[in-house]
Amino acid sequence: MYLIGYDIGSSSIKAALVEAESGKTVAVCQYPDSEMDIISRQSGWAEQQPEVWWDNVRSATQRLLEKTKVKAAAITAIGISYQMHGLVLVDKDHHVLRPSIIWCDSRAVQIGAQAFESIGKSQCLNHLLNSPGNFTASKLKWVKDNEPDLYERIYKALLPGDYIALKMTDQARTSISGLSEGMMWDFKENKLATFLLDHYSIDSDLIPEIVGTVGDQGALTKNAADFLGLAEGTSVAYRAGDQPNNAMSLNVLNPGEIAATGGTSGVVYGVVDRPVVDESTRVNPFAHVNYTQENPSIGVLLCVNGAGIQYSWMKQMLARENTTYEDIERMISSVEVNSDGLRIIPFGNGAERILANENIGAHIINLQFNRHGKAHFYRAALEGIAYSFIYGMEIMKSIGIEVNVIKVGNDNLFQSEVFSTTIANLLGCEIEMLDTTGAVGAAKAAGVGSGIYQSFKEAFQKVSPVKVYESSQSNGVYESGYQSWKKDLEKILA
Template sequence: MYLGLDLGTSGVKALLIDAMQTVIGSATAPLTVSRPHDGWSEQEPADWISATKAALAELREVHPLALGAVKGIGFSGQMHGATLLDASDEVLRPCILWNDTRSADQAAALDADPQFRALTGNIVFPGFTAPKLAWVRDNEPEIFKRVAKVLLPKDYLRLWLTGEHVSEMSDAAGTSWLDTGRRQWSDALLGATDLSVDHMPRLVEGSDVSGQLRDVVADELGLDRGVVVAGGAGDNAASAIGMGTVSPDAAFVSLGTSGVLFVSNASYSPNPDSAVHAFCHALPGLWHQMGVILSATDALNWYAGIAGRSAADLTGALGDRLQAPGDVTFLPYLSGERTPHNDAKVRGLFAGLSHGADQAALTRAVLEGVGFALRDNLDALRSAGAAPAAVSAVGGGARSDYWLKLIATVLDLPVEVPADGDFGAAFGAARLGLIAAEGLEPTAVCRPPAVARRIAPEASLRDAFAAVHLRYRALYPAVAAI
């Protein structure tokens, strides 16, 4: 058996697979986000451990023998979070998460230093890890002086499980400290934030062994001693492993809390001016590009809370037939935006409201706004050399057929829906645990799932959505100006 642990923003998921990659069972435990100030987003690392224990306890109740037979563990995790430890590995402050935008000024200052884009292949976004440390240095100097290690969220779970300070390439590429082409920490970039390689974890590839389970933790969790722990991956790279998105120009669209358009690359292809992320993949010798929007299902869930209905009810009420875009346009910039704007301070907007703008019209506007944001991502990816011919759909939002039809039409690309099964980040993490434990060839393990159906763009609505996308794009400069 092989275990995948996916540390997300809203919860921890534990998933078991066997040697044939059949899912045996899964369990989840929730997490909450603290937002003490506008633009802030934090979590307590201790809560990640508690949630992991809770998920594994639930899994153990149903599958005790399978959990006891685990030979390898892999990780997936929310990226970019700054987990600060002192010399005794004690947490110094709540982790600053990926969607925290307080460090916009520090990010701009680092990005103005040309070596950051040159070495990382990316803009220094406020959500990345390096500007967070610069913010702590500038605003919490006593804490900064005590920092001995900086870990990404999933790597804090690894420390608890193995006692090792280790990260891997796909997650490290989102810190703004990695020389992404060379797959190693950069002394120069760390020095620019008054840190050194000594503050960083050791680096491995995602499919490599990073350590073994500590005896005391194994006994507590009901696992065998000496279980192999793989390097793992950042959440999007882990989803790519789960979906088998490892060949050139293979792509997926993820409708999770954030939205991602991900394309696999056989070589390192940076183009930071496009605001596209160029990161290491979770497998050796591979890279990937992705466009990121900060609020995808997060935008729908926000509106659902205001409407007093579930997101599923709102989308289900639209029916199955894709409708032409309406008069209301929604900008999903609830936490700022990354691709293509790199604007931490911009905020969302409903435009074109009238007396006829009912609940269904606003629901459609939210779904369309996320679709248009993903189209902006596709345009940016194409400017960076990506050429996907189709995209697979993953994430909670992919359960809405209406949304998938809309996205296929807005992107003007077929959307492939995998056959029933769990092929997301937790499954990808379990696959990495399998590869590390058994020494298997990664590409032989990371095969795409069967396609249940292919959603083609609605040709009759293509021009209408293209026209409203232009209206959508024209709104950003106006909103950014105020």
């Protein structure tokens, strides 16, 4: 008996197969091998074609089945993790009406800011725990204002994971966790945030049926099963945004626990058992995967848009063909901490929430043509991303969130010794690397949702660290570099 999990990212689609009884990961595959295209028709815009996600889900599934030789009939449940804050619009026949406005798109920043002011800061923070901001509801308002004819054809407004589940089950559904990430859940009233939808003149009928994050979310239709190569009737038993899902995959479910990831964007995610808010809305609370009215588990998310995308851009621009990230890491070892004075501000991927939605772009500072080479650029890039994490964690600490141990997956930026050591030294804490991924976590959560496991604790009990990064006693040099970087940032923001 097996479980399959999908991670619908903006870079690629990952699929994982887990043996239910042992909890062991059989295999993880992704598709495509290179990053998926992001459409940017105007500055600050970012869109993707949902149909491409669905095609790539099939390709990733086929790779997984071919690699493992597992029969489709042996797979009992499906879990879905997905890129947060996106907007997918479908008509009554479930056809996509326009490209998805994805998480790093900045077009709705002003719409959310105006709503925050008009509705009132107090009501928004008390009910949404956030400003309406540049989230899904505000993106839907942008469509209403700028594409009115298309808006009239909308049957349902979906998050990316809702769309994939729709393609699988032919049922338009969403979850409280999902609605909270789109600013469409009222925590105080424990219902749909109709006050914001009414302010935007958005019909609440556009919001899909609400189901649990974990549990029965429909079954694979014959058409979907034939398309994917899976068995008709397979249970879809879980869906959640990638960052709550990543935290769950790392067994971060309780107050005081911290998860982090360094993919296209960088994220730190801390769990609390009570509503908390950042008055400046630079970090954002959402309903965690185990949120219920009786157990109001809240995940506080710090997001840095300009993270892995900056590092991959640097590699694409500077590296020779066939150069790997491992090759780059070896090059970096020739450069001292702080990159011989070269500093990089990495915020070049749209509006940044930790900068109060400012879109300042990326900056290269103190470049010396006679001193700095490729290795300096690579190290300064990693250090700049690490410093942006620290800058955001200072905000999290200011609202009472403790950072004692950080748990990360065995992928993306945290595989870099330079990146991880920089963060560990600046925070004075351990970073535990666990051998799991978001797709594996989604598969195990589907096991909870389908009743194979009785709890998250049972599903993730065997997840243990494969590596630990520790802080050293020579962290003064790291602190000096961070303070110089922070002064540069503050000058840009002034």
